[in-house]
Amino acid sequence: MSLEDAFANFTRRDWERESPDGTVRLAVIGVGGFARNRALPGIADGSYCETTMLVSGSPDRARAVAESFDVSHIVDYDAFLAGDHAETYDAVYVATPNATHGRYAIAAAEHGKHVICEKPLDTSLERAREIADACTDAGVTLMTAYRLQTEPTVRRTRELVRDGVVGEVVQIHGGFSHPLLEHAGPGSWRLDPDLAGGGALVDLGVYPLNTTRFVLDCDPEGVYATTHSSGEPFDAVDEHVAFQLEFDTGATASCTASFDAHASSRLELVGTDGTISIASPFGGVVPQEMVVESGDVRMEYTGPPVDEVREEFDYFGYCVLTGTDPEPDGEDGLTDLRAIEAAYESAETNCRVALE
Template structure:
């Protein structure tokens, strides 16, 4: 590849401003040539905020048409636009890094995967929890058999809600079903449905869930959910997603096995603690997980991994298939809660 990788950004809200744009610029191997947002002022603000010169658009189709030099696109829009924007960019021959959840239906996710395959481009989904050092180390320990047979787990992601993070505050699209489709389960739960499948290197097979709206007013999406997951091998555990955890967020995962337990992001000092039935305890200080709190926006690793994948023509580390698997668990949870039944992930289909 000659010169710097040329990037287009679609969506100039908080995730673009706090993660994608700063991380692209910090890497030094890219040039952001164009940005797009339905709110023109937000697109224009990118130039002054980051002291860069870019073309600005309010129509992503126009951006793709007018900026043929763009080689890769970050999709940082509200959820309902993830699939249309990604597919348009893929069909235009651009590599795509799409925020999570990758789509609002299983069919949309499949269409994105097929668009990438047909165009020969790369599609990566921004499930950054796979790259957190404690999670990477935990997977290594599990692969080595450090815990022996795995029995159970609990994984949780909860904070006070997107009003403290989104550029629109309490008026954010996160709270509107027509734009977000999924609430806390799409914002936070999908992180953990991907993580648990990554840690165990196997899919979730069945879900039983209660998905409710109890904490937020003036919203049409869920804000609290508790799910029971059964992995393909029979491991059972819980997944919790919440927009009502105050004043502190909880981003912990605990795994229980015959030889002990792993505590991930469950201790204020050590990001991973392994406690064994032999009496041995090993504490790992691997650096903290990214958070939405002040000072919590360390490099997520997602943008660096995407750039490396494109420039060096490496396999995509977090594929469209991975993103679809995470989404399908969330869709199954919504169906389980709605139908009051245990739901097969494979049979959940497209949720309305």
């Protein structure tokens, strides 16, 4: 692949090989800030999904949201678990705190519904495996909500790596920091280890972790990590984390994440014959700016932002409608949780931890 070919039709949906009829009717479980501000608008703007039910702990408070997005049904969590109005939706989007993902994803599978679940799949590898097994047993689609895997800049990066445009990738540098307390109070569930399953690593570090695995098309074989917390309100979780992933190709990925630093994100790949740099890949809206150096050739691309949340739900809907297995499936979510648990073990022991 030449650089010109990579930048031509940059926002193409290479996964969209046919035009299926119909839409996947979604029950959105959890109507928090991300669901209201990103997921529901993304679903509404897309082609292959529509929201037909909201599941909320406060149905009365969710009524205005339902009216805004023309959603016909609202139920509370117990009613969802009991299967109320199950005939009104085909799949669920689980957007509740991490420790509750399994409860709702497994119930959905038992109701015969497809599942797209926010990452991490749950707070432990064991519990996440129960979700994957439930969906397999029920014969329903399970997709882990790694929206960056549908984002054009990240997909073009994977193509460039696959085609050897920068040679063999040797080093990856990824970082994501987000000042949590500017957007949430000290009582946020993200600071509760029982609900979140961890801190900055689980909430932010999973982005460079999964994106690195995706663009390399390879899983790490070892991890070394350190964590630090300065005190309340971060005393129960990791405020800052640094971790290094080792791959059997010889590549290493050096990644950082922070709950208490200036908002920033970056991803750079260094190969034997070039580099790829993506501007702000993890911050919510990728600005479609990347620089590629290949030998003596240097090219920059800048284009209009693409809503990766819309792309994510359209990809999920497409997979359900066409019977296609999604790339970010349950096993993808399990692999990240395996690396996360190993990183926390490494931080506790100050030792490298091997990954199976």
